[in-house]
Amino acid sequence: MNMPSTLHSTERSPVATTPEAVIEVRGVHKVYAGNITALQNIDLDFNRGEMTSLLGPSGCGKTTLLKIIAGLLKPTKGDVAVNGRPVAGPGPERAFVFQDFALMPWASVLRNAAFGLELQGVGKSEREDRARHYVNEVGLSGFEDKYPHELSGGMRQRVGLARALAVDADVLLMDEPFSAVDEQTRRKFQEDLIRLREIEKKTFILVTHSIEEAVYLSDRIVLLSPRPGRLNKIVTPEIDRSGDPDLIRRNPEYLDLIDDIWSGLRAYVE
Amino acid sequence: MDLYGFKIPRVAALLFWAALWEIVGQFELLLLFPPLSEVLFALPDVVTTSSFAEAARITVAAYLGGLALAVVLGIGLGMLMGLVKAADNLLNMWVNIFLSAPLSALVPVIMILFGMGMPTVVVTVFMFAVWIIALDTRAGVLHVSPSLIEMSRSFGASRWERFRIILLSAMPEILAGVRLGVIRGVKGVVIGQLLVSIIGVGALFSLYSQNFLMAHFWALILILFAFALTLADVIARLETRIEYYAGARA
Numbered sequence: 362m363n364m365p366s367t368l369h370s371t372e373r374s375p376v377a378t379t380p381e382a383v384i385e386v387r388g389v390h391k392v393y394a395g396n397i398t399a400l401q402n403i404d405l406d407f408n409r410g411e412m413t414s415l416l417g418p419s420g421c422g423k424t425t426l427l428k429i430i431a432g433l434l435k436p437t438k439g440d441v442a443v444n445g446r447p448v449a450g451p452g453p454e455r456a457f458v459f460q461d462f463a464l465m466p467w468a469s470v471l472r473n474a475a476f477g478l479e480l481q482g483v484g485k486s487e488r489e490d491r492a493r494h495y496v497n498e499v500g501l502s503g504f505e506d507k508y509p510h511e512l513s514g515g516m517r518q519r520v521g522l523a524r525a526l527a528v529d530a531d532v533l534l535m536d537e538p539f540s541a542v543d544e545q546t547r548r549k550f551q552e553d554l555i556r557l558r559e560i561e562k563k564t565f566i567l568v569t570h571s572i573e574e575a576v577y578l579s580d581r582i583v584l585l586s587p588r589p590g591r592l593n594k595i596v597t598p599e600i601d602r603s604g605d606p607d608l609i610r611r612n613p614e615y616l617d618l619i620d621d622i623w624s625g626l627r628a629y630v631e
Numbered sequence: 632m633d634l635y636g637f638k639i640p641r642v643a644a645l646l647f648w649a650a651l652w653e654i655v656g657q658f659e660l661l662l663l664f665p666p667l668s669e670v671l672f673a674l675p676d677v678v679t680t681s682s683f684a685e686a687a688r689i690t691v692a693a694y695l696g697g698l699a700l701a702v703v704l705g706i707g708l709g710m711l712m713g714l715v716k717a718a719d720n721l722l723n724m725w726v727n728i729f730l731s732a733p734l735s736a737l738v739p740v741i742m743i744l745f746g747m748g749m750p751t752v753v754v755t756v757f758m759f760a761v762w763i764i765a766l767d768t769r770a771g772v773l774h775v776s777p778s779l780i781e782m783s784r785s786f787g788a789s790r791w792e793r794f795r796i797i798l799l800s801a802m803p804e805i806l807a808g809v810r811l812g813v814i815r816g817v818k819g820v821v822i823g824q825l826l827v828s829i830i831g832v833g834a835l836f837s838l839y840s841q842n843f844l845m846a847h848f849w850a851l852i853l854i855l856f857a858f859a860l861t862l863a864d865v866i867a868r869l870e871t872r873i874e875y876y877a878g879a880r881a
Contacts, residue, residue, distance in 0.1 A: 428781075431785055432785075433781055433784060433785055450784075451784055451785045451786070451787055452787075453787060455785075456785070456786070457781075457782070457785040457786075459778050459781070459782055460778070461776070461778050463776065463778040463779050463781065463782035465779070465796070465799070465800075466800075467799050467802070476786060477786040477787075480783070480786045480787050480788050480789075480792060481786075481787065524786075528786065
């Protein structure tokens with residue numbers, strides 16, 4: 362069996378900066394009502410075209426950070442800039458994929474996928490053409506006229522992904538997109554996502570609690586530690602994902618990296 | 632329906648009670664209780680009179696007017712309660728009181744306020760129907776998935792578009808409320824007219840009972856029952872078309 366041996370992992374200091382950052386997070390604190398500190402002093406850049414995972418045990422504030430980047434939550438202190446401009450709320454350069462899909466049950470697949478474009482005021486025929494293209498790209502062609510309740514969980518999340526892709530944002534923010542999907546579907550979906558990244562060349566930020574998923578998919582893994590959520594470590598797995606996606610899962614170095622991350626995180630769980 | 636192992640169509644239950652009514656009626660035990668056949672023969676008699684046409688017109692007009700008001704204001708009130716916490720605190724108790732209160736007792740007061748005519752009946756229908764619509768709408772709004780609202784915000788929905796999403800999300804509960812309101816409204820239109828008793832079917836009821844036209848009296852009741860059931864059925868059909876997404880909501 363031919364094993365790609367290009368897997369390396371490097372660890373860097375928690376503050377990472379590169380010139381082509383598409384999102385810059387500066388000194389972000391988030392304190393919820395009742396004085397619960399969800400995030401403490403987060404400084405982080407997300408580079409164009411990269412897939413970054415925010416990984417950590419529950420309570421580490423990873424979803425909070427993603428929603429602050431999305432503009433759905435306001436940080437208590439600090440700020441976020443997208444393409445150099447400070448974030449004041451949601452914007453067309455960011456698209457969100459929701460954990461529970463957040464599809465409109467009264468609308469067909471095509472209409473759901475076109476919803477972002479509909480809100481932007483794109484004309485009906487144009488938005489349907491674009492939505493049809495992305496519905497096809499996520500592997501749902503033939504299901505355009507179905508309704509969400511007629512689809513499986515994995516297929517519903519594909520609609521959520523098509524909707525996010527259709528608005529042609531620079532950054533896709535994915536909040537545990539596969540956690541409500543069964544294991545087999547999740548694996549297939551992850552493989553498809555690798556392929557989709559090659560076509561779409563977008564910046565992805567993925568929140569996950571699955572170490573395997575983070576290592577499998579991402580160029581960079583940001584480890585957060587819980588209560589209060591802080592940057593713990595940044596890991597950059599250098600995995601060649603051009604070959605058979607199944608081979609990655611059998612690569613001993615991929616498995617080693619998973620073990621490494623797990624031994625770092627297990628202290629928080631125990 | 633199974634009876635001692637025999638399959639019996641559901642209509643059989645109806646036929647059984649109809650036959651019982653006919654038999655008991657034939658004994659002429661009570662003046663109040665004519666046999667079913669007599670009632671059925673009175674049906675065309677009732678329907679063809681001009682006073683019936685007039686009563687039906689007034690009843691339908693008062694009913695639809697009151698119901699339309701109840702649907703519009705009930706949904707509005709329910710949305711307000713579901714979306715604004717302060718409004719909910721202020722109104723919830725009162726809406727619940729009105730929902731369970733014996734509203735018939737209020738009709739004389741309504742009569743004093745709105746006179747012995749159509750407006751009283753419209754207001755009575757409204758009072759009977761509006762509270763359940765408001766409460767069900769409120770429940771629907773509170774059930775709207777927060778992530779659907781977040782989704783619309785994240786894709787840049789305006790305030791109006793978010794409102795539209797909430798309304799559509801709450802539609803299964805709203806329709807359930809409207810269906811109950813439709814049935815309660817029929818009670819309202821009959822009770823209102825009975826108490827006013829000089830217009831609509833109320834006038835007919837008092838005419839028939841004062842003249843001991845019991846077959847006609849019962850025929851009118853049959854018509855009203857059929858009217859209420861048909862309306863409820865129409866709404867229920869509409870509901871099943873929308874219901875699929877009540878279960879599909881996360």
